[in-house]
Amino acid sequence: DAAVAGIVLLRLIVASPFGLTLRATRDHARRAEALGVNIRALQWTAFVVAGSVAGLGGAIFAFLKGSVFPVYTESPMSVQPLVMVLLGGVGSPSGPLIGATVYKLLDTVITRYTDYWQIVLGAILMVLVLAFPRGIAGVLDGRRR
Known part of the structure; x- marks a missing residue:
């Protein structure tokens, strides 16, 4: 099922170094920056990943509905x-x-x-x-x- 696959993928991202760095930046940005994390690049990457997933979700929604309306x-x-x-x-x-x-x-x-x-x-x-x-x-x- 697509929902289960999405949850598994999300758990993998959260447990990955990328996800852990995101969490560290969320919890204490200044400390993460002091440890060498490029916060702007990390936030930009997270934005791109989130936008890609949202776009994929919208495309699947449009495909399943056959069309989209306002x-x-x-x-x-x-x-x-x-x-x-x-x-x-x-x-x-x-x-x-x-x-x-x-x-x-x-x-x-x-x-x-x-x-x-x-x-x-x-x-x-x-x-x-x-x-x-x-x-x-x-x-x-x-x-x-």
Whole structure:
């Protein structure tokens, strides 16, 4: 499955010297620079890698849908992935997948039972985000350790 392959690739990048250097730069940029890390080049490389992955995702989306329309850039479509990532956990490579699964499950179940599904879904998502600031994956990672 493409999602599993993406998560495996992301874990490989995070565990690579490139990923560790990115993390070191995020945690303490001045210390990383003092150790000889070219922060500008590293940030530029990270930007290019992220843009390439986003472009590939957009190309796959367009291929699977057959075409793209401006409606795909409207707020609900743009906010959903962000909510999924926040729900699953920003700091975990598997967080977005967990968040997307939980979001779609909640969306599917709630829309069956009420006409006010957006309000109910929003309230549940707010409670989940407030209860789990590191996301669901962050809680699961904390329990494993």
